[in-house]
Amino acid sequence: MSESCSGNCSSCNHDCGDENRKMQAALGKIKNKIVVMSGKGGVGKSTVAVNLAVALALSGKKVGLLDVDIHGPSVPQMLNLQNTGVMMDGDKILPQEIGSLKVISLGFMIDDPDGAIVWRGPMKIGVIKQLVGDVEWGELDYLVIDSPPGTGDEPLTVCQLISDASAIIVTTPQQVAANDVAKSLNFCKQLEFNVLGLVENMSGLVCPHCKEVVELFPGNAGEELSEKFGVKLLAKIPLDPAVAHGGDAGTPFVQRFAKTVPGKIFLEMVENLFDC
Numbered sequence: 239m240s241e242s243c244s245g246n247c248s249s250c251n252h253d254c255g256d257e258n259r260k261m262q263a264a265l266g267k268i269k270n271k272i273v274v275m276s277g278k279g280g281v282g283k284s285t286v287a288v289n290l291a292v293a294l295a296l297s298g299k300k301v302g303l304l305d306v307d308i309h310g311p312s313v314p315q316m317l318n319l320q321n322t323g324v325m326m327d328g329d330k331i332l333p334q335e336i337g338s339l340k341v342i343s344l345g346f347m348i349d350d351p352d353g354a355i356v357w358r359g360p361m362k363i364g365v366i367k368q369l370v371g372d373v374e375w376g377e378l379d380y381l382v383i384d385s386p387p388g389t390g391d392e393p394l395t396v397c398q399l400i401s402d403a404s405a406i407i408v409t410t411p412q413q414v415a416a417n418d419v420a421k422s423l424n425f426c427k428q429l430e431f432n433v434l435g436l437v438e439n440m441s442g443l444v445c446p447h448c449k450e451v452v453e454l455f456p457g458n459a460g461e462e463l464s465e466k467f468g469v470k471l472l473a474k475i476p477l478d479p480a481v482a483h484g485g486d487a488g489t490p491f492v493q494r495f496a497k498t499v500p501g502k503i504f505l506e507m508v509e510n511l512f513d514c
């Protein structure tokens with residue numbers, strides 16, 4: 239793979255045929271691919287991706303989790319895999335394994351977790367191609383991809399490389415978030431990329447005393463976007479301190495706090511969506 243790849247094949251003299259064949263051969267062993275996207279950062283995209291992968295693994299599926307969020311690889315922290323290096327077998331990258339869950343993150347390749355990733359587009363595209371094509375996943379029922387936010391080069395590369403995947407798009411209730419998610423939905427429409435549905439995260443707050451859900455942020459972005467674009471609203475997940483505690487401690491809330499309100503909602507969504 240060339241690190242100088244610009245993503246524009248029409249102006250490139252490099253023969254990518256062998257690379258593409260190897261990539262498709264690796265991805266061909268994976269039955270279902272799900273790209274978790276968001277229009278902007280900070281809406282809980284990585285939280286949804288991690289807990290989706292863990293929930294599927296807990297249901298007995300063989301699952302891979304690929305973290306290609308270049309500028310914010312959160313998966314190592316959320317799964318207690320910090321300071322984990324990359325294992326190689328020849329020219330193949332071997333994922334870390336937690337039970338039936340296999341994990342690869344760009345964070346495994348970075349020596350300083352506080353260091354800024356100062357890369358231009360071609361370098362980022364090259365790394366994404368490497369992470370998609372060079373990992374030895376074996377046979378999987380599901381591959382969950384934590385995509386970079388937005389609609390720029392990075393998510394475009396992910397969707398073009400894994401064109402048979404489907405998207406779950408994460409939003410929060412506010413209109414500001416809805417504006418950006420609308421761009422993500424139009425992005426998928428333009429690419430003819432299948433959208434499984436929307437997840438409205440931080441949809442209210444679970445009261446620590448009565449456990450009722452009270453409004454936290456104004457707006458109703460999930461339902462409005464669902465109606466406007468004709469896509470399913472898969473779940474409205476309220477904010478609960480247990481979710482944040484689970485992420486910081488490296489234990490996903492669907493595993494450690496499955497009986498909380500967000501835990502029950504999330505597991506019900508996964509069961510209904512994937513027939514687990």
